Amino acid sequence: MDLPRAELRGPDGDAIRLRPKTFGLLNLLAGNAGRVVTKQEIMDVVWPNVHVGDDSLFQCIRELRTALGDDQRQLIKLVSGQGYLFTAAVSTDPATMGAQSPLSANVPPAKASGTSEAAPRWPSGSRRLAAVAVGCAIAVAAFVTTMVRPGVFRSTPPIIAVMPIVAADGDSEAIAMASNVTQRLADGLAKIETIRVSAPSIAALGPRPAQADFAVQGELRKSERSWDVRARMTRIATGEIVWTAPVSIMLEETDVPMQLSRLAAGIGHPLAVRIGELLDANTPIHGTSAVIEQATASIMQTSRDRFETAQAILVKALTDDPDNVDIAVSLAALQLRGIQMVWYSPADGAAARASARATLEHALRVKPDSIPALEAYCRFLSATTAFVESLVACxxxxxxxxxxGMALYHIGLAQIQLGRFEDALASFQQADRFNTPEVSRWTWLLGAGWADVLMERNEDAVPWLQRSIAITPASGRSYMLLAVAYLRLGRLDEAKATMAKGLAMRPGSTAANVRVPTNAGETGEAYRQQSEKILQQMVELGLPEG
Incomplete structure (x- = not known):
């Protein structure tokens, strides 16, 4: 752990990328190795004077375990009801010592385990952590993101004031709903690393709305069939409305907790995207949208010729403007589609995969906090079986x-491959609670059904898979998994009929090409065993073997 350079490096010397808060958490845990650090201590040191939920902590813990190769959770142990224990041996290299940072000032330094000449002893579960140098720390508080105003660059994160959502009808039910949605929206926004949040319920922890840069407001109404919110964000200095969106949640489709989650997510998701755009200091070149639209138009009908035309358009545009992130994301997404549709020869496919990865990584160097680029990278890593890396990117x-929701979906896919079925189901269920973006909701419904089938919870799997098919029957895989669930429940006739529908949706399917791609170095044994069992049951129901 190279604190002056704010880098975690593996045994090979290569840097392992960590977010600033995650790096700060590692610094805190390593500085207290062998002692349980309470959740409150972590919150006070890593997120001082900021209102965040437990999800932010859990996300950092997940990232650290991934970076340290702690799949068995032996380096960072959860001590139920108390906190987290860092079990790795810690030694200090005097060459890295220096002034303390805000993150390390309030915690005692780690005790050296032996002399500086002695090689530290590491638990067998650690594959990447070579040494942890503790004493000085990067000033994480100095890591800031600029906020763009006309001609002005901020050196501190912008402040978003979340004002109370107003219940337009004024009845007690609407008032309670509006208050809960306001709190959930504020809690979610507080997890965004590039902003600060002020809200009525946490006013003591943040600035007054008058001191904020932007204010988020909204009005809630209840009709016979739905809750409806009209939300907006205003630049306080000028009164300019910089974002607005309507959100509707149908009453008969969900219970009250789901309605609350979906209302907050329906506001929060497009608002987060808009905040990301406002934080982006680079203005796309004139004509970027037209180039992307032209390429998209060429691929609307799926054919190899149209694919090649679209690729040529985007390659030329990116050559002309190599730092244009929007074009880079579009090109990488197109190349990934070409790989999945087998529109490349084997050699060209390998080259396209390398090109797409390099394109996205360059885009993230240009704009490290670009949501579209991160989404594309998350999806690319998942689709190309780099599951551990995809967890970090997502x-x-x-x-x-x-x-x-798409990031949660791909986290769930990686967790499935790693054999963490319960975690995967929780990720898919979280995506379902948010339901954003709605166009992708069939994917996490399919994922939840798949996780249940893998855990042999077949009765639970059926409604998830049926809901996914009801949204889009285009994926034969949904039918095939549903057929397996029916078979295990003793519903043989339904199982055979459902498999027949799946084969009709995917003509030419065999046990070989239905098998989901895996990564020998990362895929868990539990997943391999269960997948083979499911595949054999598909064959029993009529899936050709070869």
Whole structure:
């Protein structure tokens, strides 16, 4: 752990990327190795004077375990009801010592385990952590993101004041609903690393609205069939409305807790995207949207010729403007689609994969906090079976948009491959509670059904899979998983009929090409065993073997 450079490095010397808060948490845990650090201590040191929920802490813990190769949770242990225990041996390199940072000032330094000449002893679960140098720390508080105003760059994060959502009808039910949505929205926005949040319920922890840069407001109404919110964000200095959106949640489809989650997410998701745009210091070149639209138009009908035309348009545009993140994201997404549709030869496919990855990584160097670039990178890593890396990229996406259902979906996919089925189901269920963006909701419904089938909770799997199919029947895989669930429940006729529908949706399917791609170095044994069992049951129901 190189504190002056704010880097965690593996045994090979390569940097392992960590978000500032995650790095700060590692510094705190390593500085207190062998002692349980309470959740309150962590909150006070890593998030001083900021209102955040437990999700922010859990996300940092997940990222640290991934970075340290702590799949078995032996380096960072949860001590139930108390806090977290860092069990790795810690030694201090005097060359890295220096002044304390705000993160380390309030905690005692770690005790050296032996002399500086002695090699530290590491638990067998640690694959990447070579040494932890504790004493000085990076001033994480100095890591800031600029906020763009006409001609002005801020050196501190902008302040968003979340004003009480007003119940337009004034009855007690609407007032309670509006208050709860306001609190949930404020809690979610407080997880975004690049802003500060002030809200009525946490006024003591933040500035007054008059001191804020932007104010978020809204009005809530209840009709016979839905809750409806009209929300807006205003630049306080000028009164300019910089974002507005309507949100509607149908009453008969959800219970009250789900309505609250979806109302807050329905406001929060597009608002987070808009905040990301306002934080972006680079203005796209004139004509960028037209280039992307032209390329998209060329690929609306899926054919190899149209794919090649779209790719040529985007390659030329990116060559002309290599730092244009919007074009880079579009090109990488197109190349990933070409890989998945097998529109490349094997050699060209490998080159396209390398090109797409390099394109996205360059885009993230240009704009490290670009939500579209992070989403694309998260999706690319998941689709190309780099599951551990995808967990980190998707978690970074959630640090900028906590309601991003697609990021949660890809986290769930990685957790499935790693054999963490319960965690995966929780990720998919969280995505379902948010339901943003709605266009993608069939994916996390399918994911939840898949996780339940893997855990042999077949009765629970059926409604998830049925709901996914009801939204889009285009994926034969949904039918095939549902057929397996029916078979296990003793509903043989339904199982065979459902498998037949799946095969009709995906003609030419076999056990070989239905198998989900895995990564030998990362895929868990539990997943491999359960997947083979599911595949054999699909074959029993009529899926051709070869």
């Amino acid at each position: 978690a970074k996406t959630l640090s900028l948009d906590p309601w991003d």
